[in-house]
Amino acid sequence: MTSKTLVWLQSGGCGGCTLSALCAESPDFFTALADSGIRLAYHPSLTEASGDEVAPLLAGLAADGIDILCLEGSVMLGADGRFHISGSEHQPYYQQIAALAARARYVVAVGTCAAYGGITAAGDNLTGATGLAWQGNQPGGLLGSGFAGSSGLPVVNISGCPTHPGWVLETLALLAADALAASDLDPLGRPRFYADKLVHHGCDKNEFYEFKASAEAPGQQGCLMEFVGCKGTQAHADCNIRPWNGEGSCLTGGYPCINCTAPDFADPGHAFFDTPKIAGFPVGLPTDMPKAWFVALSTLSKSATPTRVKVNATQDRITMPPSLPKKNTP
Amino acid sequence: MTRRILGPLGRVEGDLTLTLELQDGKVAAAEATSGLFRGFERILVGRQAMDALAIVPRICGICSVSQSVAAARALAQLYNVTPPANGERVTNLIHAVENVADHLSHFYLFFMPDFARDAYAGHGWHADIRARFKAVEGSAHAPMLAARATLMRFMGTLAGHWPHTMVIQPGGVSRTVSAAERVRLGQWLAAFRRFLEQHTYGVPLPEVAAWDSPAALADYAGRQPQADLARFLQLADSLNLAALGRCDAPLIAGPSYLEGEGSNAWSPAGVWLQGKTDVLDTAQIREHSRHAWLVDYGPTHPFDDDTLPVPDKTDAYSWSKAPRLAGQPAQTGAIARALLRRDRLTTTLVQAQGSSVYTRVLARVREMALLVLQMQAWLAGIELGAPFQTALPAHPLYARGEGLTEAARGMLGHWVTLDGSRIQRYQIIAPTTWNFSPRDSDGQPGPLEAALLGTVADDAQALAVQHIVRSFDPCQVCTVQ
Numbered sequence: 001m002t003s004k005t006l007v008w009l010q011s012g013g014c015g016g017c018t019l020s021a022l023c024a025e026s027p028d029f030f031t032a033l034a035d036s037g038i039r040l041a042y043h044p045s046l047t048e049a050s051g052d053e054v055a056p057l058l059a060g061l062a063a064d065g066i067d068i069l070c071l072e073g074s075v076m077l078g079a080d081g082r083f084h085i086s087g088s089e090h091q092p093y094y095q096q097i098a099a100l101a102a103r104a105r106y107v108v109a110v111g112t113c114a115a116y117g118g119i120t121a122a123g124d125n126l127t128g129a130t131g132l133a134w135q136g137n138q139p140g141g142l143l144g145s146g147f148a149g150s151s152g153l154p155v156v157n158i159s160g161c162p163t164h165p166g167w168v169l170e171t172l173a174l175l176a177a178d179a180l181a182a183s184d185l186d187p188l189g190r191p192r193f194y195a196d197k198l199v200h201h202g203c204d205k206n207e208f209y210e211f212k213a214s215a216e217a218p219g220q221q222g223c224l225m226e227f228v229g230c231k232g233t234q235a236h237a238d239c240n241i242r243p244w245n246g247e248g249s250c251l252t253g254g255y256p257c258i259n260c261t262a263p264d265f266a267d268p269g270h271a272f273f274d275t276p277k278i279a280g281f282p283v284g285l286p287t288d289m290p291k292a293w294f295v296a297l298s299t300l301s302k303s304a305t306p307t308r309v310k311v312n313a314t315q316d317r318i319t320m321p322p323s324l325p326k327k328n329t330p
Numbered sequence: 331m332t333r334r335i336l337g338p339l340g341r342v343e344g345d346l347t348l349t350l351e352l353q354d355g356k357v358a359a360a361e362a363t364s365g366l367f368r369g370f371e372r373i374l375v376g377r378q379a380m381d382a383l384a385i386v387p388r389i390c391g392i393c394s395v396s397q398s399v400a401a402a403r404a405l406a407q408l409y410n411v412t413p414p415a416n417g418e419r420v421t422n423l424i425h426a427v428e429n430v431a432d433h434l435s436h437f438y439l440f441f442m443p444d445f446a447r448d449a450y451a452g453h454g455w456h457a458d459i460r461a462r463f464k465a466v467e468g469s470a471h472a473p474m475l476a477a478r479a480t481l482m483r484f485m486g487t488l489a490g491h492w493p494h495t496m497v498i499q500p501g502g503v504s505r506t507v508s509a510a511e512r513v514r515l516g517q518w519l520a521a522f523r524r525f526l527e528q529h530t531y532g533v534p535l536p537e538v539a540a541w542d543s544p545a546a547l548a549d550y551a552g553r554q555p556q557a558d559l560a561r562f563l564q565l566a567d568s569l570n571l572a573a574l575g576r577c578d579a580p581l582i583a584g585p586s587y588l589e590g591e592g593s594n595a596w597s598p599a600g601v602w603l604q605g606k607t608d609v610l611d612t613a614q615i616r617e618h619s620r621h622a623w624l625v626d627y628g629p630t631h632p633f634d635d636d637t638l639p640v641p642d643k644t645d646a647y648s649w650s651k652a653p654r655l656a657g658q659p660a661q662t663g664a665i666a667r668a669l670l671r672r673d674r675l676t677t678t679l680v681q682a683q684g685s686s687v688y689t690r691v692l693a694r695v696r697e698m699a700l701l702v703l704q705m706q707a708w709l710a711g712i713e714l715g716a717p718f719q720t721a722l723p724a725h726p727l728y729a730r731g732e733g734l735t736e737a738a739r740g741m742l743g744h745w746v747t748l749d750g751s752r753i754q755r756y757q758i759i760a761p762t763t764w765n766f767s768p769r770d771s772d773g774q775p776g777p778l779e780a781a782l783l784g785t786v787a788d789d790a791q792a793l794a795v796q797h798i799v800r801s802f803d804p805c806q807v808c809t810v811q
Contacts, residue, residue: 012368014807015343016391016493022435023482023492028475030466040466048443048465050340052791076366082623082641083649085365086345088335093345093365119388123373126639161388162494218496219504219719245479245486246518253490253497254504258384260494266385271378272496316718317506 003039004067004176007058007100008110010044011084011093012120012129013073016162017111018045023245024165036173038068055087058096062103065150068175069104071097071132074113074120075142078128094142097132101142106175107132107149108156110168115157115189116263117141123267131157134189137263153182157189161260166242167194190236190261199232199249199257200286202240209233211305212298213313218273219254222313226282229273230256233286237261254316331358334790337365339799341440341465343392344806346766346799349647350782350790357795360775360782362766367623367649370811371637374756379408379726379748382756386744387494389758390808392435394493395428396737397808400744400758404733405500408726408748415590416718417502419708420488422587422596423515424498425735426701426708427484432738433664433694434530436803437558438463438474441691444793444800445565455565462561470529470558477525483518487511502719507712515709523702531699532557538699542674544682559695572679572688575798577781579659581666581685582610582764584734584741587704596704597667599734601655605681607670611656612732612743617759618652618770621645629654629771632745632757633730649810652767652776653759661685661777662740662764663802665693687801694738694803725751737761739803760808778802 010018022029033040040046041061042054049057076084081092101107109132112118116136121129131141133155139145148154156175158167171191174180186195200209208214208223215222224230232240232250235257239249250257258272259265270276276283285294308320323329337347345366351359370389374382382401387394399421406412413421443465450456462470485492488505497504507515523535531538532554541547551563566572581602585594601608616629623646625638640646654660665685668676675696679689726748733744740761747755767776775783778799785794 014388014391019391019493022475023479025479028472031472044340046439046466050796051336054338079641083367086338088337120368127369218499243486244491246483248486248490250490253495255496272381272384
């Protein structure tokens, strides 16, 4: 089997999705690619080529056709591309991205920036930052809503800020095997193998959520949804099922999920550590549940909260352990 | 005289282009162009002060925790809180893991692969270096990444994930540590230490920490030639990297890790110049935008400066500002920390040969040993029953905060001004903003631009030029933000 070529570009981002990918364990990033039949033909931080060697290398790869093209970081379209210039003639980088995308079998946006514009497009977006095929939650971006790689698949949006190493490596392995179809992507172009889950699933604060026993500040044990801005019940990702760096997630770190896989996460319209409320109830309730039911259920469960759960919710560690069944009590 | 633009420089973080003038086989002038502008300082304006903790780590995927630490220290001033000792210890551990991982990635993935290139095929060491360090394929990389991932498990346990954690708070950390978790962390740190001792150094870490003279270093390299650091020492000798990329600018460092009531025991802030140390007076910092594609307000302190892009500005060549300390360019990095710590080996080497490719890279690689030993002490020092953070008052009490720290590459500063509880102004000066600055209002080149002058280079593509660039380990995404 001939290996598939992977070309990885970086533009208006932080490099964090690459650095996160390098945290891959068992196997490591390089081994995982090789084992998936992928040859890393170009990555600005990792390949030998530098300076004068880069343009001919990329031209040669484009001429041969690129199997998988990844972009990390937003596309910088403002001021005729002057916010990201590169190479021996200080060319606008978006031109390079567009030229290589036209020669790729699959095009992948790695991270929320490359997918939708992300944090680089936050605020007044002076720099005209956009995603590869989306501008925020609207199709468009650099390549336009009708774009597909030569395989026919639209841009795959591995959104996340950062991306989990597993999301990236598994997507690439599936693409290398021609085993990812349009039906495997959600309406925002995200691979459904992680985007059909919610951050809420598997959250170790679930018992606190069930009883609406809430933390009042980051670092307390209770649910962070009511007061501390957590969006885990709305955020599409498997962060609490597929742990990060061995055993972590935002929630196990004691701070709220900010829904970083969503196009507009960087402009939530409220402080990241606060939950906006109307009539005492959070504005951002679970999206697929009738609000009246949520209000009724949470009022009921709040009235039934065990003392243990209530006490632990505002402590920084468990101070009251679960009681034993009577027959096991010494 | 030939003028050439070289770019993009690979194996640096972010986008870097050099414009070089070559005359008689030497670099006669150099301009460093940071090619990407995102505008984080503007993205922060108007948000609630605490929102900085969500925004600033996303400036950089490689120095993410350093950005968080700088923001948390600025916020701690605004809220007038001091983290408890456990908060400092856990912050130190998270921060040290990032800095050690940066040193490791820099040495194995960014810097050493250049010596595996075919251009060095005539050297006796080349076949060995090529087998071990060739970009992507070298035998060192997969085991290094495995060891690095084990170390990064600290981030999962203590920080939720890496990069872009929000665990670091003005009052400490939003995570406690249990006895059992400390056992796990200790096992991972021990595993990482074994990698360093077996592969990177080939000797126990205390021996690395104890080197106090060039003779001790030479003795080590002779005894352990198969260690990765010894391999570097051998080729550095062969290529005379000690004479390459000399930079004579003052060396500066901010406060690094905190220990006890905010004191800075591990490596102090300061300025080192020709054997003399001085205090770091941040009131003497000015940002110059004369040659940046930004509105030029004249030399301005970061509390008062702004960042407004002017993409069509003529006579500018970078998105980076030029920070100056008391009117002078300054260099920063592990080498500055070692000098300010009064490390004997580093001091002897720098007094003899200056800050060079050799001394800068050696200081980075060696710092991993010192940090891992220190991390084991911080981990043991956690008082399990004590608090890990101090509660914040409901609103900020002050309007101006300065947050300084040390990233792997050197001094990082955040200067925040509030209007009520909202951010009115947020200015950031990163290590590479110092090291790779363009010319200032007086036409003085930045430290890299100066270090490149006189370099023997028959062509702009010359590897000597690239060794000098990578010896500073530029982080371009931090430089401009």
